[in-house]
Amino acid sequence: MDRNSRIFVAGHRGLVGSAILRRLTEAGHTDLVIRDRSQLDLTDQAAVRAFFDREGIEHVILAAAKVGGILANDRFGGDFIRDNLLIQNNVIDAAWRAGVKKLLFLGSSCLYPKHAEQPIKEEALLSGPMEPSNKPYAVAKIAGITMCQAYRRQYGFNAICAMPSNLYGPGDHFDPETSHALPGMIRRFHDAKLAGDPTVTLWGTGTPRREFLYVDDMADACLHLMDHYDSEEIINVGPGDDIAIADLAALIRDTVGYTGTLTHDLSKPDGHPRKLMDVSRLFATGWRPRVSLEEGLRRTYDWFLENAAPDRRQASKQAAE
Ligand SMILES: NC(=O)c1ccc[n+]([C@@H]2O[C@H](COP(=O)([O-])OP(=O)(O)OC[C@H]3O[C@@H](n4cnc5c(N)ncnc54)[C@H](OP(=O)(O)O)[C@@H]3O)[C@@H](O)[C@H]2O)c1
Helix, strand or coil, rough: CCCCCCCCEEECCCCHHHHHHHHHHHHHCCEEEEECCCCCCCCCCHHHHHHHHCCCCCCEEEEECCCCCCCHHHHHHHHHHHHHHHHHHHHHHHHHHHCEEEEEEEECCCECCCCCCCEEHHHCCCCEEEHHHHHHHHHHHHHHHHHHHHHHHHHHCCCCEECCEEEECCCCCCCCCCCCCCHHHHHHHHHHHHHHCCCCEEEEECCCCECCCEEEHHHHHHHHHHHHCCCCCCCCEECCCCEEHHHHHHHHHHHHHHCEEEEEEECCCCCCCCEEEEEHHHCCCCCCCCCCCHHHHHHHHHCCCHHHCCHHHHHHHHHHH
């Protein structure tokens, strides 16, 4: 992508899309096309085709999707499979029809089989039974990957697929009902600090290990892949190391400045002991993450305080009244 390439960032208001927009702007790209959902509903096939026919888009980063934690997947599985299939079918097909040069599709580490060998290599996809809790989302996303690969083979469409690890950062969702684990913890420690609660309880032993990539590093990796990766093979994008949940909780506690204690509810399940992706394929292309977990958490908590903390919203609402 050169500086004046016409680039469509789908989902630019989301966690990943907004970071990609920041990174593209920082890198000097000026011809960026964005549409929010009210201007272009990506589940509407006719609207998406008309958009691509009209706009002369050269590159697409598809960061629009229906995304959520286990609870949301469990409750709204129908929405997850329908919306994701529609969005990706419409965008991938319309982009190819309109002669787009290259498209990046985003999968997720949670698409890999439940018992994949650790660290998880790209070859593990579809090699075993998947985690049932996010099946509607995962089946849709795997269909998107297969569609990119099939369009490359049949039509020569340069569509690539990245598999991000757990992501976090500014723009994340902190709603306890629908958020992912890390922002959910930030919210709980913050609330406990304000309420003066003496303890915060973690589910399980805290020993399972998980990986987390700061979203600006993810955005940087996306630009890197657009410039340096052209293959039908999916490619993992992660930090290359992981952390025990109890250690992550302690880091978040310190970042938030919560001084109470951390306890464990051992009646709750631990989940899989480890989920770490093998990122040697990505690292072999010369890319490395730059933001440490400590720094990323600090930036994320600053953003939360400014934008998403309920007490802050309350305060500004009261000030406006
Ligand atoms: N977050 C993670 O930890 C993570 C991990 C691995 C992979 N990923 C992948 O990264 C991608 C982006 O995820 P994210 O975390 O940035 O999600 P997000 O914050 O929920 O953002 C999703 C974006 O998609 C837009 N969108 C959803 N449905 C749409 C529709 N029908 N028409 C137009 N726009 C629509 C949303 O628009 P509104 O603002 O209008 O809702 C939002 O801007 C997804 O493909 C996801 O699978 C994320």
